[in-house]
Amino acid sequence: MRRWAILCAVALTAAAGCGGGGPAGSGSGKLSDGKVVFGVLNDQSGVYAQLSGKNSVEAVEMAMADYKAKYGDKAVVKELAVESVDHQNKPDIANAKAAELYDRKAVDAILDVPTSSAALKVADVAKEKKKLYFNITAATTDLTGKACNKYTFHYAYDTYMLANGTGKTVTDQGAKNWYLVYPDYQFGQDMTASFEAAIKKAGGSVVAKDPAPFPNASGDFSTYLLKAPSLTPKPHVLGTMQAGAELVALVKQYNEFKLREKGVGLAVGLMFLTDIHSLTPDALAGTTYTDAWYWNYDLKSREFADRFQKETGTRPTFAHAANYSAAMQYLEAVQATGTDNADEIVKYLEGRTVEDVFLRNGKIRAEDHRVVHDAYLAQVKPSKEVAEPWDYVKVLKTIPAAEAFRAPSADCKL
Secondary structure, eight states: OHHHHHHHHHHHHTTOSSOOSSOOSTTGGGSSSSSEEEEEEEOSSSTTTTTSHHHHHHHHHHHHHHHHHHHGGGOSOOOEEEEEEEOTTOHHHHHHHHHHHHHTSOOSEEEEOOSHHHHHHHHHHHHHHTOEEEEOSOOOGGGGTTTOOTTEEEOSOOHHHHIIIIIHHHHHTTOOEEEEEEESSHHHHHHHHHHHHHHHHTTOEEEEEEEEOSSOTTOOOHHHHHHGGGSSSOOSEEEEOOOHHHHHHHHHHHHHTTTTTTTOEEEESSOOHHHHHHHOGGGTTTOEEEESOOTTSSHHHHHHHHHHHHHHSSOOOHHHHHHHHHHHHHHHHHHHHSOOOHHHHHHHHTTOEEOSSSOSSEEEOTTTOBEEOOEEEEEEOOGGGOOSTTOOEEEEEEEOHHHHSOOOOTTOOO
16 A cells, blocks of 8 residues: 555656646645645554554555545545654654644644543644644543544544443443553543443442553563452452553463452453454453454455455454544545635534444534444454454444443533
Protein backbone atom coordinates (compact mmCIF):
# COMPACT_ATOMS: atom_id res chain seq x y z
CA MET A 1 0.00 0.00 0.00
CA ARG A 2 2.87 2.40 0.65
CA ARG A 3 4.03 1.75 -2.89
CA TRP A 4 0.60 2.90 -4.13
CA ALA A 5 0.92 6.20 -2.27
CA ILE A 6 4.42 6.81 -3.66
CA LEU A 7 3.37 5.97 -7.22
CA CYS A 8 0.35 8.24 -6.89
CA ALA A 9 2.51 11.15 -5.75
CA VAL A 10 4.94 10.58 -8.61
CA ALA A 11 2.11 10.39 -11.11
CA LEU A 12 0.69 13.64 -9.87
CA THR A 13 3.81 15.53 -10.85
CA ALA A 14 3.08 14.46 -14.41
CA ALA A 15 -0.67 15.16 -13.97
CA ALA A 16 -1.44 11.55 -14.84
CA GLY A 17 -2.46 8.20 -13.38
CA CYS A 18 -3.97 9.15 -10.03
CA GLY A 19 -5.72 12.28 -11.28
CA GLY A 20 -3.87 15.45 -12.25
CA GLY A 21 -3.09 18.51 -10.18
CA GLY A 22 -5.60 20.88 -11.74
CA PRO A 23 -9.31 21.34 -11.02
CA ALA A 24 -11.16 18.28 -12.26
CA GLY A 25 -13.77 17.20 -9.71
CA SER A 26 -16.59 19.07 -8.04
CA GLY A 27 -15.19 21.39 -5.41
CA SER A 28 -11.57 20.45 -6.17
CA GLY A 29 -10.49 24.07 -6.02
CA LYS A 30 -11.69 24.37 -2.41
CA LEU A 31 -8.96 22.20 -0.93
CA SER A 32 -6.62 24.42 1.06
CA ASP A 33 -3.44 23.03 -0.51
CA GLY A 34 -4.81 20.76 -3.22
CA LYS A 35 -4.37 17.56 -1.26
CA VAL A 36 -5.37 15.65 1.87
CA VAL A 37 -2.73 14.43 4.29
CA PHE A 38 -3.45 12.04 7.17
CA GLY A 39 -1.23 11.80 10.22
CA VAL A 40 -1.10 8.44 12.01
CA LEU A 41 0.30 9.12 15.47
CA ASN A 42 0.75 6.01 17.57
CA ASP A 43 3.02 3.52 19.32
CA GLN A 44 5.22 1.80 16.74
CA SER A 45 7.88 0.35 19.03
CA GLY A 46 6.35 -0.31 22.45
CA VAL A 47 3.58 -2.19 24.24
CA TYR A 48 0.83 -1.12 21.81
CA ALA A 49 2.75 -1.58 18.57
CA GLN A 50 1.15 -4.90 17.63
CA LEU A 51 -2.47 -3.99 18.26
CA SER A 52 -2.19 -0.84 16.14
CA GLY A 53 1.25 0.51 15.20
CA LYS A 54 2.49 0.46 11.63
CA ASN A 55 -0.38 -1.70 10.47
CA SER A 56 -2.76 1.18 11.20
CA VAL A 57 -0.84 3.12 8.56
CA GLU A 58 -1.58 0.28 6.15
CA ALA A 59 -5.27 0.49 7.07
CA VAL A 60 -5.33 4.21 6.28
CA GLU A 61 -3.60 3.56 2.97
CA MET A 62 -6.29 0.99 2.16
CA ALA A 63 -8.91 3.70 2.73
CA MET A 64 -7.02 6.08 0.47
CA ALA A 65 -6.87 3.46 -2.28
CA ASP A 66 -10.57 2.65 -1.91
CA TYR A 67 -11.51 6.31 -2.12
CA LYS A 68 -9.60 6.70 -5.40
CA ALA A 69 -11.11 3.50 -6.78
CA LYS A 70 -14.64 4.57 -5.81
CA TYR A 71 -14.58 8.08 -7.26
CA GLY A 72 -11.90 7.94 -9.96
CA ASP A 73 -11.92 11.09 -12.09
CA LYS A 74 -14.76 12.51 -9.99
CA ALA A 75 -12.69 12.46 -6.82
CA VAL A 76 -12.48 15.85 -5.13
CA VAL A 77 -9.15 14.87 -3.62
CA LYS A 78 -6.55 14.37 -6.32
CA GLU A 79 -3.53 13.86 -4.06
CA LEU A 80 -3.44 11.79 -0.90
CA ALA A 81 -0.61 11.14 1.55
CA VAL A 82 -0.05 9.80 5.04
CA GLU A 83 2.56 10.82 7.61
CA SER A 84 3.44 8.31 10.33
CA VAL A 85 4.98 9.12 13.73
CA ASP A 86 5.84 7.04 16.81
CA HIS A 87 4.73 8.87 19.97
CA GLN A 88 6.33 6.25 22.24
CA ASN A 89 3.29 6.43 24.57
CA LYS A 90 4.66 9.68 26.02
CA PRO A 91 2.29 12.66 26.36
CA ASP A 92 4.99 15.28 25.82
CA ILE A 93 6.14 13.62 22.61
CA ALA A 94 2.57 13.22 21.41
CA ASN A 95 1.93 16.90 22.06
CA ALA A 96 5.02 18.03 20.14
CA LYS A 97 4.52 15.61 17.26
CA ALA A 98 0.86 16.56 16.84
CA ALA A 99 1.80 20.22 16.51
CA GLU A 100 4.52 19.29 14.02
CA LEU A 101 2.12 17.18 11.95
CA TYR A 102 -0.43 19.99 11.73
CA ASP A 103 2.03 22.84 11.22
CA ARG A 104 4.98 21.43 9.29
CA LYS A 105 3.56 18.35 7.60
CA ALA A 106 0.29 20.03 6.53
CA VAL A 107 -1.75 17.19 8.05
CA ASP A 108 -5.51 17.64 7.74
CA ALA A 109 -6.51 14.97 10.26
CA ILE A 110 -4.63 13.01 12.91
CA LEU A 111 -5.72 9.41 13.51
CA ASP A 112 -5.22 6.67 16.10
CA VAL A 113 -3.24 7.88 19.20
CA PRO A 114 -3.31 5.11 21.81
CA THR A 115 -2.45 5.92 25.45
CA SER A 116 -5.09 8.12 27.03
CA SER A 117 -2.68 10.63 28.53
CA ALA A 118 -1.16 11.17 25.08
CA ALA A 119 -4.58 11.27 23.43
CA LEU A 120 -5.74 14.11 25.69
CA LYS A 121 -2.66 16.16 24.79
CA VAL A 122 -3.40 15.71 21.09
CA ALA A 123 -7.00 16.82 21.68
CA ASP A 124 -5.65 20.06 23.13
CA VAL A 125 -3.48 20.59 20.06
CA ALA A 126 -6.37 19.86 17.69
CA LYS A 127 -8.50 22.42 19.51
CA GLU A 128 -5.76 25.03 19.38
CA LYS A 129 -4.95 24.44 15.71
CA LYS A 130 -8.60 23.95 14.70
CA LYS A 131 -7.71 20.73 12.93
CA LEU A 132 -9.47 17.36 12.79
CA TYR A 133 -8.55 14.56 15.16
CA PHE A 134 -10.08 11.08 15.17
CA ASN A 135 -9.02 9.17 18.24
CA ILE A 136 -9.20 5.41 17.73
CA THR A 137 -7.19 3.59 20.39
CA ALA A 138 -7.39 5.63 23.58
CA ALA A 139 -10.15 4.67 25.98
CA THR A 140 -10.61 7.62 28.32
CA THR A 141 -14.16 8.97 28.41
CA ASP A 142 -12.69 12.44 29.03
CA LEU A 143 -12.35 12.77 25.25
CA THR A 144 -16.14 13.05 25.13
CA GLY A 145 -16.42 14.54 28.60
CA LYS A 146 -14.53 17.39 30.20
CA ALA A 147 -11.80 17.36 27.52
CA CYS A 148 -14.14 17.27 24.49
CA ASN A 149 -13.78 19.87 21.77
CA LYS A 150 -15.22 20.74 18.39
CA TYR A 151 -12.42 19.15 16.36
CA THR A 152 -12.01 15.84 18.22
CA PHE A 153 -14.02 12.67 17.50
CA HIS A 154 -13.76 9.56 19.69
CA TYR A 155 -14.19 6.66 17.34
CA ALA A 156 -13.86 3.04 18.41
CA TYR A 157 -14.43 2.36 22.11
CA ASP A 158 -14.03 3.76 25.61
CA THR A 159 -13.83 2.61 29.21
CA TYR A 160 -17.60 2.83 29.69
CA MET A 161 -18.24 0.50 26.75
CA LEU A 162 -15.74 -2.06 28.06
CA ALA A 163 -16.99 -1.98 31.65
CA ASN A 164 -20.65 -1.95 30.67
CA GLY A 165 -20.05 -5.16 28.73
CA THR A 166 -17.45 -7.15 30.65
CA GLY A 167 -17.83 -5.81 34.19
CA LYS A 168 -21.59 -6.18 34.21
CA THR A 169 -21.64 -9.59 32.51
CA VAL A 170 -18.98 -11.26 34.64
CA THR A 171 -20.61 -9.95 37.82
CA ASP A 172 -24.04 -11.13 36.65
CA GLN A 173 -22.49 -14.57 36.07
CA GLY A 174 -21.60 -14.83 39.76
CA ALA A 175 -18.17 -13.22 40.16
CA LYS A 176 -19.29 -10.74 42.83
CA ASN A 177 -15.92 -9.96 44.42
CA TRP A 178 -13.26 -8.33 42.25
CA TYR A 179 -9.59 -7.44 42.60
CA LEU A 180 -8.54 -4.83 40.04
CA VAL A 181 -4.98 -4.28 38.79
CA TYR A 182 -4.48 -1.34 36.48
CA PRO A 183 -1.70 0.61 34.75
CA ASP A 184 -1.07 3.80 36.70
CA TYR A 185 -1.95 6.46 34.13
CA GLN A 186 -5.09 8.04 32.68
CA PHE A 187 -6.33 4.93 30.85
CA GLY A 188 -5.94 2.60 33.81
CA GLN A 189 -7.47 5.08 36.23
CA ASP A 190 -10.48 5.63 33.95
CA MET A 191 -10.87 1.90 33.34
CA THR A 192 -10.85 1.19 37.05
CA ALA A 193 -13.45 3.87 37.76
CA SER A 194 -15.71 2.61 34.95
CA PHE A 195 -15.38 -1.04 35.99
CA GLU A 196 -15.97 -0.27 39.65
CA ALA A 197 -19.18 1.58 38.76
CA ALA A 198 -20.41 -1.25 36.50
CA ILE A 199 -19.54 -3.94 39.07
CA LYS A 200 -21.36 -2.14 41.88
CA LYS A 201 -24.39 -1.48 39.68
CA ALA A 202 -24.54 -5.24 38.96
CA GLY A 203 -24.45 -6.06 42.69
CA GLY A 204 -20.74 -6.81 43.05
CA SER A 205 -17.90 -5.15 44.92
CA VAL A 206 -14.23 -4.35 44.46
CA VAL A 207 -12.37 -5.83 47.43
CA ALA A 208 -9.06 -4.22 46.44
CA LYS A 209 -7.45 -2.30 43.59
CA ASP A 210 -3.79 -1.69 42.90
CA PRO A 211 -1.96 0.54 40.41
CA ALA A 212 0.96 -1.01 38.53
CA PRO A 213 3.75 1.06 36.97
CA PHE A 214 3.28 2.15 33.35
CA PRO A 215 5.11 1.32 31.28
CA ASN A 216 6.09 -1.75 33.26
CA ALA A 217 9.63 -2.17 31.97
CA SER A 218 10.22 -5.43 33.84
CA GLY A 219 6.92 -6.99 32.81
CA ASP A 220 6.67 -8.40 36.34
CA PHE A 221 3.20 -8.52 37.89
CA SER A 222 3.98 -11.19 40.51
CA THR A 223 3.37 -8.85 43.47
CA TYR A 224 -0.28 -8.40 42.51
CA LEU A 225 -0.87 -11.97 41.38
CA LEU A 226 0.50 -13.47 44.60
CA LYS A 227 -1.57 -11.02 46.62
CA ALA A 228 -4.88 -11.96 44.99
CA PRO A 229 -5.63 -15.30 46.76
CA SER A 230 -4.74 -13.85 50.19
CA LEU A 231 -7.23 -10.99 50.11
CA THR A 232 -10.24 -10.96 52.41
CA PRO A 233 -12.82 -11.51 51.20
CA LYS A 234 -11.18 -13.63 48.54
CA PRO A 235 -11.86 -12.25 45.07
CA HIS A 236 -13.80 -14.39 42.66
CA VAL A 237 -11.99 -12.70 39.80
CA LEU A 238 -8.88 -10.72 39.04
CA GLY A 239 -9.75 -7.88 36.69
CA THR A 240 -6.74 -6.78 34.69
CA MET A 241 -6.86 -3.38 33.01
CA GLN A 242 -3.52 -3.79 31.23
CA ALA A 243 -3.38 -3.84 27.43
CA GLY A 244 -1.08 -4.97 24.66
CA ALA A 245 2.26 -6.48 25.66
CA GLU A 246 1.59 -5.80 29.34
CA LEU A 247 -1.61 -7.81 29.24
CA VAL A 248 0.28 -10.66 27.57
CA ALA A 249 2.91 -10.63 30.34
CA LEU A 250 0.31 -10.54 33.12
CA VAL A 251 -1.75 -13.40 31.71
CA LYS A 252 1.34 -15.57 31.28
CA GLN A 253 2.19 -15.05 34.95
CA TYR A 254 -1.43 -15.57 36.00
CA ASN A 255 -1.28 -19.02 34.36
CA GLU A 256 2.15 -19.79 35.83
CA PHE A 257 0.86 -19.07 39.35
CA LYS A 258 -2.23 -21.23 38.63
CA LEU A 259 -4.60 -18.66 40.07
CA ARG A 260 -7.61 -20.16 38.32
CA GLU A 261 -6.99 -23.43 40.17
CA LYS A 262 -6.82 -21.38 43.38
CA GLY A 263 -10.28 -20.03 42.78
CA VAL A 264 -9.41 -16.63 41.32
CA GLY A 265 -10.80 -16.26 37.81
CA LEU A 266 -9.61 -13.80 35.18
CA ALA A 267 -11.45 -10.91 33.56
CA VAL A 268 -9.78 -8.79 30.91
CA GLY A 269 -10.78 -5.16 30.60
CA LEU A 270 -9.35 -4.58 27.13
CA MET A 271 -8.16 -7.24 24.73
CA PHE A 272 -7.13 -7.23 21.11
CA LEU A 273 -6.85 -10.09 18.64
CA THR A 274 -3.05 -9.73 18.66
CA ASP A 275 -3.01 -10.38 22.42
CA ILE A 276 -4.79 -13.71 21.95
CA HIS A 277 -2.45 -14.58 19.11
CA SER A 278 0.61 -13.87 21.26
CA LEU A 279 -0.68 -15.89 24.21
CA THR A 280 -2.43 -18.68 22.21
CA PRO A 281 -6.16 -19.30 22.67
CA ASP A 282 -5.69 -21.96 25.36
CA ALA A 283 -4.03 -19.39 27.64
CA LEU A 284 -7.28 -17.42 27.61
CA ALA A 285 -9.87 -20.09 26.79
CA GLY A 286 -13.28 -19.20 28.17
CA THR A 287 -12.35 -15.59 28.94
CA THR A 288 -15.24 -13.23 28.25
CA TYR A 289 -14.52 -9.69 27.13
CA THR A 290 -16.03 -6.82 25.18
CA ASP A 291 -14.91 -6.26 21.60
CA ALA A 292 -15.55 -3.29 19.33
CA TRP A 293 -15.30 -5.35 16.11
CA TYR A 294 -14.27 -8.83 15.01
CA TRP A 295 -12.68 -9.71 11.70
CA ASN A 296 -14.75 -12.88 11.11
CA TYR A 297 -18.08 -11.53 12.34
CA ASP A 298 -19.71 -11.45 8.89
CA LEU A 299 -18.86 -11.36 5.19
CA LYS A 300 -18.20 -7.62 5.11
CA SER A 301 -15.68 -7.88 7.93
CA ARG A 302 -14.15 -11.01 6.43
CA GLU A 303 -13.58 -9.41 3.03
CA PHE A 304 -11.78 -6.48 4.64
CA ALA A 305 -9.72 -8.85 6.78
CA ASP A 306 -8.67 -10.90 3.74
CA ARG A 307 -7.42 -7.77 1.97
CA PHE A 308 -5.66 -6.59 5.12
CA GLN A 309 -3.93 -9.92 5.62
CA LYS A 310 -2.71 -9.87 2.03
CA GLU A 311 -1.04 -6.51 2.73
CA THR A 312 0.28 -7.17 6.24
CA GLY A 313 0.44 -10.92 6.83
CA THR A 314 -1.88 -10.64 9.86
CA ARG A 315 -5.57 -10.32 10.57
CA PRO A 316 -6.78 -6.86 11.62
CA THR A 317 -7.62 -5.82 15.14
CA PHE A 318 -10.55 -3.50 15.76
CA ALA A 319 -8.03 -0.63 15.89
CA HIS A 320 -6.98 -1.31 12.31
CA ALA A 321 -10.57 -1.52 11.06
CA ALA A 322 -11.51 1.67 12.91
CA ASN A 323 -8.56 3.60 11.47
CA TYR A 324 -9.68 2.54 8.00
CA SER A 325 -13.24 3.63 8.76
CA ALA A 326 -12.25 7.02 10.19
CA ALA A 327 -10.03 7.81 7.21
CA MET A 328 -12.76 6.76 4.80
CA GLN A 329 -15.44 8.81 6.55
CA TYR A 330 -13.20 11.87 6.48
CA LEU A 331 -12.64 11.44 2.75
CA GLU A 332 -16.36 10.94 2.17
CA ALA A 333 -16.95 14.21 4.02
CA VAL A 334 -14.45 16.03 1.82
CA GLN A 335 -16.05 14.49 -1.26
CA ALA A 336 -19.54 15.57 -0.17
CA THR A 337 -18.60 19.11 0.88
CA GLY A 338 -15.93 19.78 -1.71
CA THR A 339 -13.59 21.21 0.92
CA ASP A 340 -11.11 20.24 3.61
CA ASN A 341 -12.11 23.18 5.79
CA ALA A 342 -12.24 21.71 9.29
CA ASP A 343 -15.37 23.58 10.37
CA GLU A 344 -17.26 22.41 7.28
CA ILE A 345 -16.14 18.82 7.81
CA VAL A 346 -17.28 18.92 11.44
CA LYS A 347 -20.65 20.33 10.39
CA TYR A 348 -21.06 17.53 7.84
CA LEU A 349 -20.11 14.74 10.24
CA GLU A 350 -22.16 15.78 13.25
CA GLY A 351 -25.28 13.68 13.63
CA ARG A 352 -24.57 11.42 10.66
CA THR A 353 -25.51 7.77 10.71
CA VAL A 354 -22.87 5.50 9.23
CA GLU A 355 -22.80 1.87 8.14
CA ASP A 356 -19.41 0.61 6.98
CA VAL A 357 -16.90 -2.18 7.52
CA PHE A 358 -16.33 -1.10 11.13
CA LEU A 359 -19.41 0.86 12.17
CA ARG A 360 -22.62 -1.15 12.49
CA ASN A 361 -25.57 1.01 13.44
CA GLY A 362 -23.03 3.78 13.70
CA LYS A 363 -23.82 7.37 14.55
CA ILE A 364 -21.55 10.37 15.04
CA ARG A 365 -23.19 12.14 17.95
CA ALA A 366 -23.38 15.90 17.54
CA GLU A 367 -23.55 16.49 21.31
CA ASP A 368 -20.09 15.17 22.21
CA HIS A 369 -18.55 13.65 19.04
CA ARG A 370 -18.76 10.13 20.49
CA VAL A 371 -19.03 7.71 17.57
CA VAL A 372 -21.46 5.07 18.81
CA HIS A 373 -21.96 1.65 17.22
CA ASP A 374 -22.79 -1.94 18.06
CA ALA A 375 -20.30 -3.69 20.33
CA TYR A 376 -19.89 -7.40 21.04
CA LEU A 377 -19.62 -9.64 24.04
CA ALA A 378 -17.03 -12.20 22.97
CA GLN A 379 -15.39 -15.30 24.39
CA VAL A 380 -12.03 -16.84 23.58
CA LYS A 381 -12.28 -20.34 22.12
CA PRO A 382 -10.09 -23.23 23.27
CA SER A 383 -7.62 -24.30 20.59
CA LYS A 384 -9.62 -27.41 19.78
CA GLU A 385 -12.47 -25.18 18.53
CA VAL A 386 -10.26 -22.93 16.39
CA ALA A 387 -11.10 -23.85 12.80
CA GLU A 388 -8.54 -21.59 11.11
CA PRO A 389 -5.63 -19.35 12.15
CA TRP A 390 -6.69 -16.13 13.92
CA ASP A 391 -10.33 -17.18 14.36
CA TYR A 392 -9.97 -17.26 18.11
CA VAL A 393 -13.27 -15.77 19.24
CA LYS A 394 -16.96 -16.52 19.26
CA VAL A 395 -19.37 -13.62 19.58
CA LEU A 396 -21.85 -14.37 22.35
CA LYS A 397 -24.13 -11.44 21.74
CA THR A 398 -24.38 -8.04 20.14
CA ILE A 399 -24.61 -5.05 22.47
CA PRO A 400 -26.72 -2.48 20.59
CA ALA A 401 -25.14 0.91 20.03
CA ALA A 402 -27.73 2.61 22.23
CA GLU A 403 -26.70 0.40 25.17
CA ALA A 404 -22.98 0.08 24.51
CA PHE A 405 -22.04 3.70 25.18
CA ARG A 406 -22.94 6.16 27.88
CA ALA A 407 -25.29 9.07 27.27
CA PRO A 408 -23.71 12.41 26.36
CA SER A 409 -21.95 13.92 29.36
CA ALA A 410 -22.96 17.26 30.82
CA ASP A 411 -19.22 17.90 31.20
CA CYS A 412 -18.81 18.17 27.42
CA LYS A 413 -18.93 21.75 26.13
CA LEU A 414 -18.10 21.70 22.42
